[in-house]
Amino acid sequence: MVNMMDNEPSSELELDEPLGRVPILSYGSGHMLNDITSSCWFTYLLVFLTDVGLSPSDAAVVMLSGQLADGFATIFVGELIDRFGHFKLWHAGGSILVAISFSSVFGSCLPCKLMGTNSSTLETVGYSTFASIFNVGWAVAQVSHMSMVNCMTSNPTSRVALVSCRNAFTMIANLSLYGIALLIFSLLQSVSVIVQYRWIAYVSISIGSCFVAAFLIGTKEPVLNQPSQNKSLSRISWAHWFKKVLYYQVALVYMFTRLVTNVSQAFLAFYVINDLGMHQSSKALVPAIIYVCSLIVSVMLQETRWSSRRLKCYFSAGAMLWILSGVGIVFLPSRMHNFMYALSITIGAANALMTVTSISMEGVLVGADLNGCAFVYGSLSFLDKVSCGIALYILESYQGSTKISTNHESSVGYSLTRLGLGLVPAVCSLLSAMVAYTMDLPDTRRRLLVEPLLG
Incomplete structure (x- = not known):
């Protein structure tokens, strides 16, 4: 009994200690x-x-079938992780x-090969099936990875560092x-x-799998029920x-x-090719600039x-x-398409700022309630997947039936792609900023990392 009581404070102190560079990089x-x-899914599917x-x-x-499968999977996975950990x-x-x-x-439509036909219905069913399977696996990996943050450390600065490293x-x-x-x-x-x-998929899977192996080897399995929660080991109910x-x-x-x-x-790929009339390479170059800027800001x-x-x-x-970027996208003439590279810089910075801080707000919400952290991340991810799936379904469906010409030589053509890319993220950004302003977040202690990540 003495040993157990002696271990509780030391374990709490260990959990409260700032994390070093290695565990943060391994987690990320x-x-x-x-x-x-x-x-690849969102850019090229x-x-x-x-x-x-x-x-x-x-x-x-x-797209919608995959998003819905992803959303519902997050709910069940979050509940199971809260129950069993691992x-x-x-x-x-x-x-x-x-x-x-x-x-x-x-790849090619497997059911179409097996049935010996290429009907549009069978193609849709075949691609939707594999999209659903992919998104279920994606949800399992996502919820388990995000839920680890609050169990790895109780230090607020280290939690944000984990999220920021993951974003990097x-x-x-x-x-x-x-x-x-x-x-x-x-x-x-x-x-x-x-x-x-198919080659893009194979190479991407190979690279990603190497990093997953590094994570599994280098990251210590966190304990779901910390000693400080011994007074309340039962899972926190959803009603809480x-x-x-x-x-x-x-x-x-x-x-x-x-x-957003x-x-x-x-x-983005539709916009730079069809609306701005840029070269085919721009559907890789413009997103690359966005993510370079996001990487710099995240670090x-x-x-x-x-x-x-x-x-x-x-x-x-x-x-x-x-x-500001959304307004620029809506009114950017095709003859000035090179200005899109400048807009890419602001979009990249905006994405990093919003993503890192919004996920960190989830950590503030969870706080020390580790026995319900997976449900929080899972339920919020469910909302994310379903809303994104419905939004993309509506926009893509109307894109197929709405023909608004774009003049590549001079004036701006207000296609659905242009309006969707410019207005939807801008309106969502405005609404999210208004909600964030009303938040009463619990104050957090500010501590530095043991080792700065920039060396």
Whole structure:
């Protein structure tokens, strides 16, 4: 009994200690496979599906089926992790599912080969099936990875550093994807679109799997029930969170943030090619610039001393940058398409500021209630996936039926792609900033990391 009582304070002190560089970097690498496949999913899936012959409405169905499967999976996975723990085991299982199914999403229609027909209905069902499997695995890996943050440390600055490092690896993953795509589009111009995307999928999976292995080897399995929670070892009920006003505020901020990043990523390739008339390489180059800027800002954020007030201020700054960028996208004439590179810089900075701080707000919401952390991350992810799926479905469906011409020589053509890319993220940014302003976040202590991540 004496030993147990002696261990409790020491364990609490250990959990409260700032994390060093190695565990933070090891943790951040764990979402690399999810990130590189997600980047390919949102950037090229709709373009790929329409290139291989699906109508925009059928391509929207494939996207929506994957998003819905992802959303519902997060709820069940969050509940199971809260019950049984074993974060790394869940993460490994989800990553295996992602690696196996992703190549099939961007490969040929397997049911069509088995049935010996290429009907549009069968193609839609085939791609939707593999999209759903992929997104279930993606959700398992995502929820288990995000839920680890609050169990690895109770130090507020280290928690933000973990999120910021994860976001930095997200930028690396996206840059890797666009580098791979640019190389394959340049070297394999003579082969079919299916073969090009199949190679992109294979290379992306190989790179992401290496980082997953590094994460599993280098990250210590966190303990779900910390000694400080021995007085309340039972799982926290869902009703506990539903009674908190802050839960709904954080949920709205996170949902709007994900709408900003996902909608903009999904329609960026269409916009630069069809609306601005830029070269084909721009559908890799423009997103690459965005993620270079996001990477730089994310690394800078790792060195920031955080407080609740700064979380709200930095988030609002990112939202304002996106509003300005959205206005620029709507009114940018095609003859001035090179200005898109400047807009890419502000978009990249805005994405990093909003993503890092919104996820960090989730950590503030969870606080020390570790026995319910997976439900929080899972339920908010559910809201994110369903809302993004519905938004992309509506925009892509109307894109197929709405023909608004764009004059590439002079004036601005207000196509649905242009309006969707410019207005939807801008409006979501404005709404999220308004919600963030009303938040009453618990104040956090500001501590530096043991080792600065920039060396």
